[in-house]
Amino acid sequence: MPGRRHRGRGVTSPAGVVVVGASAAGLTTAEALRQAGYDGPLTLIGDESRPPYDRPPVSKQLLAGDWPEERLLLRPAAAYTELDVRLRLGVAARALDPAAHRVRLADGSEVPYDSLVVATGTRARTLLGASGVAGVHVLRTLDDALTLRAALAGRPRLVIVGGGFVGAEAASVARALDCEVTLITAGQAPLTDAVGPVVADMLASVHREHGVRLVTGTRVTGLLTEGGRVTGVATDRDRVIGALPADAVLLGIGARPNTEWLTGSGLPLGDGVECDSRLYAGQDVWAAGDVASWPDPVSGARLRIEHRTNAAEQGRQVAANILAGPEAATPFSTVPYVWSDQYGLRLQVHGLARGPGETHVVDGDPEQRKFTAVRVRDGRVVAALGMGMFRQLRTLRALVADRALWQPERLTC
Structure with missing residues (x-):
């Protein structure tokens, strides 16, 4: 230098x-x-x-x-x-x-x-009483992933607590490794709060098609253990569905x-x-x-x-x-961007899709796993989402950057 x-x-x-x-x-x-x-x-x-x-x-x-x-x-x-x-x-x-x-x-x-x-x-956030329990995992660091990967090699019954991006992506990987997977979420579907109900319901269908058992509208109340190892998960719906047995538990409950x-x-x-x-x-x-x-x-x-x-x-x-x-110094501004890979599909999101709003499909069809859509809040476009139509999605990004009024008749993409 x-x-x-x-x-x-x-x-x-x-x-x-x-x-x-x-x-x-x-x-x-x-x-x-x-x-x-x-x-x-x-x-x-x-x-x-x-x-x-x-x-x-x-x-x-x-x-x-x-x-x-x-x-x-x-x-x-x-x-x-x-x-x-x-x-x-x-x-x-x-x-x-x-x-x-x-x-x-x-x-x-x-x-x-x-x-x-x-x-x-x-x-990674964790649950009270989870520290030191064998078979309980989080997924934030490289070492976390290596430890969980070694556990998945034994094809355990895996219970995933949390329906965010980490839980959904881990479910996809675990099913590809032929593990029995149950995913528990408090929402109506995984990622409902993050991407809105229309896209989340489509993703839920994909999980079910690949053999994941989804337990929705349910909160975990504790872990079941025996001899210092996790054996299952207790929920607020135990009287209805019973405790969920598990050989391994992944906590994907935020950070x-x-x-x-x-x-x-x-x-x-x-x-x-x-x-x-x-x-x-x-x-x-x-x-x-x-x-x-x-x-x-x-x-x-x-x-x-x-x-x-x-x-x-x-x-x-x-x-x-x-x-x-x-x-x-100058202010920071951005159009947030995130992507998620699940079952060979890639979902991309520009903007802040999280929270209240309406979802409008712009092109394609979510059920065909090929679409673009926007999230609209207070009449303005706050996010654009897409799968398999990424050129069209880039066009919609400009609406997010401008927080444009939602005027579907003016769309040319």
Whole structure:
């Protein structure tokens, strides 16, 4: 790296930039800083011993055994030398002192910074009493996937608790491995809240066609165990359906932002690090990725999005804003994007389909597994969804970006 040609208004001391979270968001921030000309000190801290890896394949290709774990690595080892980034892996951040501009790590060491990026992501939620019970799994990290994959090789009776993306994708993989699968969700179908009832009902049909037993409108009340191993799941409908036997249980009940280490720091914490529209939390601290909460520029409601593309977009925005300095930083805006692979089908979603609204099929037919649709809320297009018609879906994305009035007669796609 050449001499200090570009530190930026937001980086003024030899401590440089410290990124806590060896994640997609954290790595993107580091790379974007270098690409923009920053050549000051740069440190990337992660609690896992592995360098940054891609998380979407964890519940898809890695769990299925289609990809080796090395394929998930975002960059080869040599890239970090080229980036001139100091990696501190396998050591978690434990506390933050914004006044002193120092991060304390689990090994007792302290790392000074000039600008700090919090990119610590989320961890899987669990059930009370699940810790230490053999046969109970979560699916968030690469190691989680390898452990679950080994369990699925024995073709267990698998009960999946939760009807979100993780649970639905794991059900697809487990059926391909010839496991008996039961999926429990409190909604009327898996992913109802995430994609709306029309698309969710279609996906439910796909699961049933592939042999998944769906238990809907049901909440799990506890785990059944014997000798320290899970034997089943109890629900609030046991009098109707009975307890559900299981050799393995996957808890896919959402994620919690990793913010505990920031307790007492004075940073605004809620459902994540509560930033302003610039992804700035104050006191030279920024946040990016799954852990970042920021106000929606239209509704004013706080958003925290757990999507891979969002992590990369926010990492680039934070890097630019650090170099500009808080006074010249610009707001972050995005059209969120997520995809889900199930049974050889790919569902893509642009925008925020979650929550209330109406679904309007624009082209094709969900029952044929080939369609585009929009979600409309308060008369405006807030999301576009599609399967097997991706060129047409890209056209609808513009309506989401503009929050266009729903006027189907004007559609030309």
